[in-house]
Amino acid sequence: MINLRFKWVVASSLFYVMYAVPKANYMLKHKDKYTVEQRFEFACHIMNHLRKRARTTTKVYGIENIPKEDGFILYGNHQGKYDALGILLSLGRPCGVLWEKKQAERFLSRQVCGLVGGVPIDLSDIRAKVKAIKEVTDKVKEGQNFLIFPEGGYTDNHNELQEFFGGCFACSQGSKGPIVPVVVYDSYKSMNSDTFEKVTTQVHYLTPIPYEEYKELKKPEISELVKSHIAAKLEEIESGEQAGKFI
Numbered sequence: 001m002i003n004l005r006f007k008w009v010v011a012s013s014l015f016y017v018m019y020a021v022p023k024a025n026y027m028l029k030h031k032d033k034y035t036v037e038q039r040f041e042f043a044c045h046i047m048n049h050l051r052k053r054a055r056t057t058t059k060v061y062g063i064e065n066i067p068k069e070d071g072f073i074l075y076g077n078h079q080g081k082y083d084a085l086g087i088l089l090s091l092g093r094p095c096g097v098l099w100e101k102k103q104a105e106r107f108l109s110r111q112v113c114g115l116v117g118g119v120p121i122d123l124s125d126i127r128a129k130v131k132a133i134k135e136v137t138d139k140v141k142e143g144q145n146f147l148i149f150p151e152g153g154y155t156d157n158h159n160e161l162q163e164f165f166g167g168c169f170a171c172s173q174g175s176k177g178p179i180v181p182v183v184v185y186d187s188y189k190s191m192n193s194d195t196f197e198k199v200t201t202q203v204h205y206l207t208p209i210p211y212e213e214y215k216e217l218k219k220p221e222i223s224e225l226v227k228s229h230i231a232a233k234l235e236e237i238e239s240g241e242q243a244g245k246f247i
Contacts, residue, residue, distance in 0.1 A: 004194040006081060009053040017108060020046050024111035036117065040094040043115035046108070047085045051247075055198045056082065056190040058247050060090040062205035067178050070094075070143045072208065073171055075226050076182040077161055077234070078149040080192035082201065083184050087147055088116065090203045090247050095145040098136055098168065100153065101128075117144060123152060133170050140175035147182075150223060158188050159234060164227045166219035173219065178208040181229040185237050204233055 027034050027042060051058070066072075074095070076087060084097050096117040104113045104120040113120065119135050122128035136146055148171065150164040151157075172179050185202035189195075206229050214222050 002194055003192060005054060005196060006191040008196070009050055009191060012053050013049065016049055020049075021108065021111055024115055028111070028114045036094050039115045039117075043112050044089055046112055046115075047089055051082075051085055051089065051190075054082065054190050055196065056086075056201060057198070058086045058090060058201045058203055060203050060205075060247060063090075065180065065205040065207055066091065067180065067208055070145050071140055071175065072145055072178040072180055073140060073175070074145070074147045074180045074182045074205075075150055075168075075230075076147065076184055077230050078151040078154045079157065079159070079184055079188035080154055080190065082190035082192070083149065083154075083187050084147060086184060086187055086190070086201055086203050086247075087182060091145075093145070095147055096136070096139060098132065098146060098148045098171075119146075129167065133168065134174075136171045137174035140171060140177055146171065150226070154188070154192075156188075159185055159238075161227065161231055161234070164223045166223040169219045169222040169226070172211075172214070172222065176211045176215070178210055179214065179222070179226060180208045181206040181226050181233075183230050183233045183237070185234065202237065204237070206230070206233055 024042065027039055074087065076083065088095055096119060097113065099113050099118045099120050101120040101122040103109055104118065119132050121132035140146055148168050150168050151162040152165055183204040183206065187201045189199045190201055214225065217225065
């Protein structure tokens with residue numbers, strides 16, 4: 001796969017990037033001038049531009065399942081470059097991302113990661129992973145929301161689940177906040193394909209899992225619990241369509 005759609009999104013956004021990157025860098029350099037909400041809003045402005053260039057519409061389900069109080073962690077399945085965009089745009093409130101370091105250091109990704117208060121993680125360095133997990137845990141304790149992909153990365157899995165890595169669930173064990181399983185469906189079609197037709201993806205927010213329900217579980221057990229919820233929803237989606245909100 002050549003990823004022609006993603007290359008088109010990048011190439012056709014040149015003039016927008018010339019405006020967005022300097023502004024994002026200024027906001028990151030002068031954080032005292034901008035609230036968390038203002039920085040996140042501009043990140044969404046960037047992501048929404050990319051969504052439109054990718055000719056993608058996302059249908060959102062389960063908005064009522066998102067906790068009203070901040071300090072929760074979203075754990076989602078991973079299919080491609082559009083996953084975080086679809087989730088963050090549909091969430092509509094500040095949320096950081098545990099972001100694979102190589103991806104987070106790329107041009108424009110670096111700016112978006114900074115604007116949303118994301119945390120880069122080096123999956124090849126054990127000490128770096130521990131440090132990143134602790135940083136996310138501390139941020140969630142302070143009331144920040146976070147998005148984590150337990151599969152770590154993606155291949156050509158499409159709508160099939162991959163192995164979940166239990167270590168990331170230490171963030172919830174330490175912060176003791178609600179776990180919100182989130183499912184992306186057909187997300188790989190947006191920026192991980194060689195076609196140019198319009199695409200509709202789905203984001204499903206599932207029923208939160210409160211700390212009381214998982215506090216006695218070990219990380220692998222929490223991982224299996226969350227994975228089972230996501231797997232069940234994927235099977236349900238395969239069986240039929242539901243009404244949802246479009247972004």
